[in-house]
Amino acid sequence: MHLSDGIVTWPVLAGGTTAAVAGLAVGLNRLKPERVPRVAVLSSTFFVASLIHVPVGVASVHLILNGINGLLLGWAAFPSIFIALTLQMLLFQFGGITVLGLNTFIMAFPGVVAGLLFGWMVRSRSPNMVMIGGFFIGSLSVFLSGALLALALDLSGEQFFEAAMVVLAAHFPIMLLEGVFTSVCVGFLKKVKPEMLDAPQ
Amino acid sequence: MMRRLGNPFIAIILLPLFLPVSVHAHKVNLFAYHEGGSVFTESYFSDGTPCRNSRITARDESGTVIARGVTDDEGLFSFAYEEGAVVRISLNAGDGHGAETTLRRKEASGEKLPEAVGGENPPAMEKSNERTVLNIDEEAVGRIMEEKIAPLRESISQVRKKMERPRLDKVIGGLGWIVGLAGAYLWGISRRREKG
Numbered sequence: 440m441h442l443s444d445g446i447v448t449w450p451v452l453a454g455g456t457t458a459a460v461a462g463l464a465v466g467l468n469r470l471k472p473e474r475v476p477r478v479a480v481l482s483s484t485f486f487v488a489s490l491i492h493v494p495v496g497v498a499s500v501h502l503i504l505n506g507i508n509g510l511l512l513g514w515a516a517f518p519s520i521f522i523a524l525t526l527q528m529l530l531f532q533f534g535g536i537t538v539l540g541l542n543t544f545i546m547a548f549p550g551v552v553a554g555l556l557f558g559w560m561v562r563s564r565s566p567n568m569v570m571i572g573g574f575f576i577g578s579l580s581v582f583l584s585g586a587l588l589a590l591a592l593d594l595s596g597e598q599f600f601e602a603a604m605v606v607l608a609a610h611f612p613i614m615l616l617e618g619v620f621t622s623v624c625v626g627f628l629k630k631v632k633p634e635m636l637d638a639p640q
Numbered sequence: 641m642m643r644r645l646g647n648p649f650i651a652i653i654l655l656p657l658f659l660p661v662s663v664h665a666h667k668v669n670l671f672a673y674h675e676g677g678s679v680f681t682e683s684y685f686s687d688g689t690p691c692r693n694s695r696i697t698a699r700d701e702s703g704t705v706i707a708r709g710v711t712d713d714e715g716l717f718s719f720a721y722e723e724g725a726v727v728r729i730s731l732n733a734g735d736g737h738g739a740e741t742t743l744r745r746k747e748a749s750g751e752k753l754p755e756a757v758g759g760e761n762p763p764a765m766e767k768s769n770e771r772t773v774l775n776i777d778e779e780a781v782g783r784i785m786e787e788k789i790a791p792l793r794e795s796i797s798q799v800r801k802k803m804e805r806p807r808l809d810k811v812i813g814g815l816g817w818i819v820g821l822a823g824a825y826l827w828g829i830s831r832r833r834e835k836g
Binding site for chain 2: 441442443444445446447472475476478479482483486487490522523526527530531532533588591592601605606609
């Protein structure tokens with residue numbers, strides 16, 4: 440899921456980095472100090488989640504958690520994910536310095552979008568809506584990330600359908616896994632601390 | 641019952657401490673070496689699985705492509721090449737992962753090495769300017785060296801693979817940074833509030 444340096448062409452890099460900077464600006468601008476501990480916790484969770492792999496058939500997948508970042512932080516998902524990706528790059532050499540902005544955008548933006556689209560379901564009183572909303576947020580954010588990644592590859596010259604098939608096929612089990620996980624998380628929070636699920640801004 | 645499971649986020653963060661941490665496919669590693677007139681490459685993901693069916697492009701110093709191909713089931717790809725001292729190799733796994741490496745070959749060093757001669761003549765001693773020069777079958781030496789070096793090379797490959805897995809100390813370091821940055825940010829804000 441992390442794009443490496445040298446794969447994507449300059450125009451795509453420039454566009455993605457600009458979009459990431461814009462997202463970061465919005466996120467930091469709206470960030471209230473009381474929210475910072477929460478951002479730190481979610482950033483840590485995102486940072487660590489990529490390291491825990493779950494065997495699926497012959498391959499393995501890992502949680503991305505951009506959906507839950509987007510739901511609980513809104514636009515602050517950008518700084519959260521940016522910091523986590525930077526640390527992953529510095530410590531484990533995942534991704535690369537030139538693609539840091541693009542990777543941030545690919546992971547954070549879908550989370551924000553999914554949170555905005557389905558957040559209302561999670562805030563409803565019906566436990567079924569909460570569960571389903573959580574699932575949608577988790578799976579949609581993974582799907583959109585996969586789609587953006589495929590798009591970045593396509594715009595850089597890889598055959599679109601070939602790259603898209605590979606990327607989306609790889610993401611499909613993660614979509615399900617993440618949907619279920621987000622759903623469980625959200626259900627838990629609803630019972631224990633429902634205020635956390637309120638609209639971020 | 642759910643309450644007893646504890647905060648899910650903290651659970652995830654602490655999970656690496658309890659599970660053997662392993663990773664799949666965040667980074668692809670490329671390793672190359674010269675041998676016997678060819679360049680050999682090995683590609684594998686950060687958890688050790690081979691990088692199969694991925695494009696390799698090799699260029700010389702000036703950027704001209706000298707070889708192109710695809711890695712096999714074991715992540716290997718090789719091509720014959722002897723001319724230049726510098727070979728730049730890049731790998732594209734097609735799903736966003738890539739890697740590059742540059743291979744530099746040392747020029748053969750000078751006089752003190754035994755001179756090599758074709759294999760038919762039995763080794764003979766000659767005296768020349770008070771130095772003794774041995775005529776040795778280069779092919780035989782090459783074979784013996786390869787036999788001795790192969791296990792070493794395998795060892796190095798294993799060590800490289802181990803070194804590149806994410807390690808727990810780095811995870812803890814990363815978490816420390818996140819906490820520290822959050823703290824610094826909040827401290828900065830509180831300072832600004834005091835002044836304003």
